[in-house]
Amino acid sequence: MDGQSASVGGTIPHAAGGVPWSQKAANLAEHDLLESGLRARLIDQATFELERHEPQFSARTVVSRGQIKALYALLATALAGCA
Helix, strand or coil, X not given: CCCCCCCCCCCCCCCCCCCCHHHHHHHHHHHHHHHHHHHHHXXXXXXXXXXXXXXXXXXXXXXXXXXXXXXXXXXXXXXXXXX
């Protein structure tokens, strides 16, 4: 038997120039981590890009600065009328 198929101790070493199993597992874990991070960013982008760039076309409730100012003006008028 040659060194690639078996060794005396009963263990099977990786092929010459190959990557040990533990390194492959680490590489897969790193790949999975990067893939999940990329997936999360793509989902976020797909979900919120319309809201960020064109909020008036988004189904999400949007209150503009002008609406907030008008609300404050009405609130101030109502409070002044009570005093």
